[in-house]
Amino acid sequence: MDIEEKFLLKIERHQGIIRKVCMMYEQSKEDREDLFQETLYNAWKSYPKFRGDSEFSTWLYKVALNTAMYNKRKGKRQPKILSLDFAEDSSFESKSKDQFQQLYMAIQYLNEVEKSIVLLVLEDLSYRQIGEITGFTENNIGVRVSRIKQKLNKLMSRHGF
Amino acid sequence: MDFNEYKESWKAFHNSGTIVDKARLKNYLKAADTSKNAIQRYLKMEWIIAFASILFFITITYLADTLDSYFYKLFFIILIGCLALTLRMNSTLVQFKRVKFTEKIQYNLVEIRNHLRKSLHFSYWGTSLIIALLILMSLNDQYFLGLNLNVQWGVILYFLVVGLLSFYLTNRFYGKTLKELDEILEESDMLTE
Numbered sequence: 001m002d003i004e005e006k007f008l009l010k011i012e013r014h015q016g017i018i019r020k021v022c023m024m025y026e027q028s029k030e031d032r033e034d035l036f037q038e039t040l041y042n043a044w045k046s047y048p049k050f051r052g053d054s055e056f057s058t059w060l061y062k063v064a065l066n067t068a069m070y071n072k073r074k075g076k077r078q079p080k081i082l083s084l085d086f087a088e089d090s091s092f093e094s095k096s097k098d099q100f101q102q103l104y105m106a107i108q109y110l111n112e113v114e115k116s117i118v119l120l121v122l123e124d125l126s127y128r129q130i131g132e133i134t135g136f137t138e139n140n141i142g143v144r145v146s147r148i149k150q151k152l153n154k155l156m157s158r159h160g161f
Numbered sequence: 162m163d164f165n166e167y168k169e170s171w172k173a174f175h176n177s178g179t180i181v182d183k184a185r186l187k188n189y190l191k192a193a194d195t196s197k198n199a200i201q202r203y204l205k206m207e208w209i210i211a212f213a214s215i216l217f218f219i220t221i222t223y224l225a226d227t228l229d230s231y232f233y234k235l236f237f238i239i240l241i242g243c244l245a246l247t248l249r250m251n252s253t254l255v256q257f258k259r260v261k262f263t264e265k266i267q268y269n270l271v272e273i274r275n276h277l278r279k280s281l282h283f284s285y286w287g288t289s290l291i292i293a294l295l296i297l298m299s300l301n302d303q304y305f306l307g308l309n310l311n312v313q314w315g316v317i318l319y320f321l322v323v324g325l326l327s328f329y330l331t332n333r334f335y336g337k338t339l340k341e342l343d344e345i346l347e348e349s350d351m352l353t354e
Contacts, residue, residue, distance in 0.1 A: 008187060011186055012181075012182065045262075062266070066262045100174055111345045113266065134266045149163075
């Protein structure tokens with residue numbers, strides 16, 4: 001099996017990570033697809049240097065989050081905040097949809113770093129793993145998470161999500 | 162707010178999405194590679210423009226005898242200044258393209274912010290120096306001093322307006338990004354001088 005095959009197999013297995021980052025940082029379907037492609041390309045270019053010191057998923061989170069942030073720095077205009085399109089997700093219960101929709105709308109008001117922390121917390125990663133990806137200390141992450149919670153609470157009540 | 166309440170919804174939403182198979186991933190990779198080539202072409206274009214500017218300068222030097230020395234000096238200062246500023250800004254763009262995607266988020270944000278800050282300072286000081294040089298050179302040039310006083314004021318005013326416009330544009334294109342990055346890093350306690 002050549003290196004490209006190996007890489008694609010790993011990506012196929014872990015593609016959820018890229019999709020989640022795309023959803024967190026981009027709102028339109030087209031932008032998400034662009035970001036997905038860009039992440040895939042950056043991961044492929046960096047893959048030869050992947051030595052397996054960390055888990056592949058941790059490595060992929062770093063690539064995907066750095067790509068999403070780099071994408072934003074390229075000076076693309078920020079679109080207005082849109083709600084999610086659930087059309088294709090029939091299996092998703094409506095109560096969950098509403099709950100998730102509220103959170104998603106509020107998250108869009110957070111800055112890039114805060115978004116990355118929310119994503120990693122929702123992914124159920126430990127503070128140690130989050131630190132490995134972001135560069136924060138574990139204590140610092142605890143403080144960040146509680147600040148973000150307060151911010152989201154305020155946003156949800158202010159905007160009536 | 163308890164994130165635990167949302168973890169299930171988050172998982173449920175993503176489990177319901179479409180899975181991209183290996184063949185499609187391969188196509189994505191191919192398409193992305195093609196679009197990267199477009200960026201490389203764009204970079205080549207920038208260098209062609211810089212090269213054309215140097216050729217233009219050589220031509221002007223060759224024709225120096227037929228031009229008044231005032232205009233020659235004017236061309237010289239503007240061209241050298243613009244080239245220096247363009248090269249510096251180009252290095253910022255290159256830095257943007259050299260993001261280390263496998264590094265921690267903090268590392269890249271701080272790197273970009275520091276590089277951008279240096280470039281902005283260079284741009285402000287460079288522009289101020291060019292404008293100051295242009296004004297000083299004009300005020301010491303016999304040809305310029307021989308012009309009508311209104312024309313002299315007009316030229317000086319023109320230099321100042323160009324300088325201010327340059328400050329405004331630099332700030333608009335890069336300053337906003339820097340401010341935004343500073344805010345994010347400050348909020349996240351990531352700022353290191």
